[in-house]
Amino acid sequence: MTPRHLDRGSALPAALLVVTVAAVAAASLATLARTEVLLSRNRVSAVRALSAADGCVASIVSALPAGWGFDALLRGPDGAGGTADDGATIAPSGCAAAFRPAPDPAHALLNVEATAGEGRRALDAVVARAAEPAIPALLWLSEAATLGNVAGSLILSGADPVRPGAPRAPMAAPDDPALLDAWLAAHTGRVAVQAPAAAPFRAPAPPLAELATRARAAGALPGGTLVPAGTPPLALTLISGDLAIDSAASGRGLLFVDGLLDIAGTFEFSGVVVASAGIRVASGARLEIAGAVWLGNGATLTVDGDVHVAADGAALDAADGLLGLPRRAVVGGMRDAS
Amino acid sequence: MNPVSPRASRGATLVELLIGAALALLVLGACTGALAAAGRLLAALGARAEVEDTAELAMEAFRFDVRRAGFDPSGVGIEALPAAAADRVTLAADLDGDGVLDASSEEITQWVCATSPSHLSRLIGAQSLPVAAPVERCELHYLDGAGVDLPVGGAGLSAADRARVRRVVLELAVEPSRPGAPAVRHAEVALRTAP
Numbered sequence: 001m002t003p004r005h006l007d008r009g010s011a012l013p014a015a016l017l018v019v020t021v022a023a024v025a026a027a028s029l030a031t032l033a034r035t036e037v038l039l040s041r042n043r044v045s046a047v048r049a050l051s052a053a054d055g056c057v058a059s060i061v062s063a064l065p066a067g068w069g070f071d072a073l074l075r076g077p078d079g080a081g082g083t084a085d086d087g088a089t090i091a092p093s094g095c096a097a098a099f100r101p102a103p104d105p106a107h108a109l110l111n112v113e114a115t116a117g118e119g120r121r122a123l124d125a126v127v128a129r130a131a132e133p134a135i136p137a138l139l140w141l142s143e144a145a146t147l148g149n150v151a152g153s154l155i156l157s158g159a160d161p162v163r164p165g166a167p168r169a170p171m172a173a174p175d176d177p178a179l180l181d182a183w184l185a186a187h188t189g190r191v192a193v194q195a196p197a198a199a200p201f202r203a204p205a206p207p208l209a210e211l212a213t214r215a216r217a218a219g220a221l222p223g224g225t226l227v228p229a230g231t232p233p234l235a236l237t238l239i240s241g242d243l244a245i246d247s248a249a250s251g252r253g254l255l256f257v258d259g260l261l262d263i264a265g266t267f268e269f270s271g272v273v274v275a276s277a278g279i280r281v282a283s284g285a286r287l288e289i290a291g292a293v294w295l296g297n298g299a300t301l302t303v304d305g306d307v308h309v310a311a312d313g314a315a316l317d318a319a320d321g322l323l324g325l326p327r328r329a330v331v332g333g334m335r336d337a338s
Numbered sequence: 339m340n341p342v343s344p345r346a347s348r349g350a351t352l353v354e355l356l357i358g359a360a361l362a363l364l365v366l367g368a369c370t371g372a373l374a375a376a377g378r379l380l381a382a383l384g385a386r387a388e389v390e391d392t393a394e395l396a397m398e399a400f401r402f403d404v405r406r407a408g409f410d411p412s413g414v415g416i417e418a419l420p421a422a423a424a425d426r427v428t429l430a431a432d433l434d435g436d437g438v439l440d441a442s443s444e445e446i447t448q449w450v451c452a453t454s455p456s457h458l459s460r461l462i463g464a465q466s467l468p469v470a471a472p473v474e475r476c477e478l479h480y481l482d483g484a485g486v487d488l489p490v491g492g493a494g495l496s497a498a499d500r501a502r503v504r505r506v507v508l509e510l511a512v513e514p515s516r517p518g519a520p521a522v523r524h525a526e527v528a529l530r531t532a533p
Contacts, residue, residue, distance in 0.1 A: 036387075102411040102412070102413070102435070103411050103412040103413070103435050103436075103437065104410075104411060104412050104413030104414075106413055107411060107413055109411055124409075124411075125530070126409060126410060126411050128413075128532065130532060131532075131533070165483065165484055166483075330532035331530055331531070331532060332408070332410065332531055332532055333406070333407075333408045333409035333410050333411070333416075333418075333431065333530055333531050334405055334406055334409060334530040335406040335409045335431060335433055336402065336405075336406065
C-alpha cells in the first residue's frame with residue numbers, strides 16, 4: 001500500500017502556478033492598456049495646448065493696433081528700448097507671450113507658450129503688416145459711441161469692384177461688435193447696408209495721431225485741393241481745425257480734417273476721409289464717399305442729410321500711394337518652438 | 339494507522355473516468371474557444387488600433403508641416419508652397435531664420451501620394467519616410483480663401499494659383515493589415531501666412 005503522503009499530487013502548486021501566470025499576464029495587459037491611455041491623454045493634452053497656443057497668437061495679433069511697423073511694440077509698455085519690458089505684451093489667460101525683433105525689421109517675432117490641462121506648447125509666429133492698406137471696413141470708428149442718431153439716410157455699400165471676393169464690413173470699432181449690430185438694427189430704414197457686405201467687426205482704433213504726424217511730414221497741403229466741379233487732383237490734405245462745405249465740392253486722395261467736417265452742401269470724395277472730431281451732414285446736404293471714413297476718439301457722426309459710403313479698393317490704393325496707410329498686423333508664418 | 343477499507347481504495351470506474359474526461363474536454367474546449375476568440379479579437383483590435391494610429395500620426399505630421407510652411411522671419415519671400423500637385427506637395431519654411439532654405443533639412447518637406455506600391459511618404463532631402471502604407475486613397479486638394487477647390491492640372495498649380503491657396507487638404511484612407519475597413523482621415527490645414 002502506498003503511504004498517504006505520496007498520494008497528495010501536485011494540484012495546489014499547479015493551481016498556484018496557473019494563478020501566478022494569469023496574474024502576470026493580466027498585470028501586463030493592464031500596464032499596456034494604462035500606457036495606451038496615458039499616451040492618448042498626452043496626445044489630447046498636446047493637441048489642446050497647441051490649439052490654445054494658436055488661439056493665443058490669433059488673439060494677440062488681432063488686438064494689435066493698425067500701424068506701420070513694430071518699433072513701439074518691441075520697446076514695450078515703457079516706450080523705451082533696451083529695458084526689461086521690451087516686447088512685453090498682454091496675453092490671454094493660459095498663455096504667456098512676448099515679442100522680439102525678427103531678422104527682417106519689417107516683421108516681429110511673437111513667442112507664445114500656452115498650457116491646457118497637462119499639455120504645454122510653444123510657438124514662434126512671424127507678425128507682419130497686411131499687404132492690403134487700412135482695414136476692410138467702410139466706417140472705422142475709435143469708439144462705438146461715435147455713432148449718433150441718423151435722421152437722414154446713411155447707405156453703406158460693401159461691394160468692392162477691385163476686390164469682388166472680399167466685401168467690406170459697414171463698420172468696425174474697438175468695442176463689442178454686438179453694439180454695432182444693435183445700432184444698425186435700431187436704425188433700420190434710415191441706415192441701409194447693401195449686400196454683399198461683411199459683418200461689423202472689432203478693430204483697435206485708427207492711429208490718427210501718428211497719421212497726422214506722417215501727413216505733415218509728407219508735406220500734406222493745408223487746403224485748396226477740393227474743387228467745385230470737374231476732376232479733382234489726387235492730393236494729400238491736412239486741415240487743422242474744422243472744415244465747412246457749404247456748396248458743391250469734390251476731392252480725391254486723403255483728406256485729414258483735424259476737427260469737424262461740417263457739410264451743408266454736396267461733397268464727393270474718392271479715397272479716405274479722416275475727421276478727428278466727427279462729421280455732420282446737415283438736412284438737405286449730401287456726402288458721397290468712395291473709399292472709407294475714419295473717425296477719431298470722441299468724434300460724432302450726425303446724419304441729417306444723405307450719406308453714401310461705398311467700398312472702393314482703387315481709391316484706397318490711390319490714397320495709400322500718397323501716404324502709406326496704417327495696416328493691420330497679421331500672422332506671417334509660424335513654427336513649433338516646443 | 340487507520341485501516342483503509344477495500345471500498346474506499348477501490349479507485350474510479352471506467353465510466354467515471356470517461357465522464358470525467360468528457361467533462362474535462364468540454365471545459366477545455368470551451369476555454370480554448372474563448373481564448374481563441376479573445377485572441378482573434380485582440381489581434382483585430384490591435385490591427386485596428388495600429389491603422390488608426392498610423393492614419394492619425396500621418397495627419398499630425400502633415401498638419402505640423404503645413405502649419406509652419408511659409409515661416410519667413412527674414413522677409414526674403416519664402417514661398418509656402420513651392421510646388422503643389424494632386425499627388426504631391428512641397429512645403430517650405432525658413433526655420434532657422436537665416437533667409438536661406440536648406441534643401442537637405444526639414445526646411446523643405448515634400449508629401450507624396452505614391453501609387454506603386456500605394457503609400458504616403460514624407461520626403462526630406464534625400465530621405466524618404468513612408469508615413470502610411472498601403473493606402474486606399476491619398477489625395478491632395480488646395481482651397482482658396484473662399485473655400486474653392488482649385489483645379490490642379492498635370493503640371494500642378496501655377497505660381498499664381500499657389501499664391502491663392504489658403505488651405506491644404508489631405509484625404510487619406512489607410513488599409514489595415516487584416517481584413518477590415520480602412521482608417522479614413524480628412525485634414526484641412528490653413529496656411530499660417532497672411533495673403
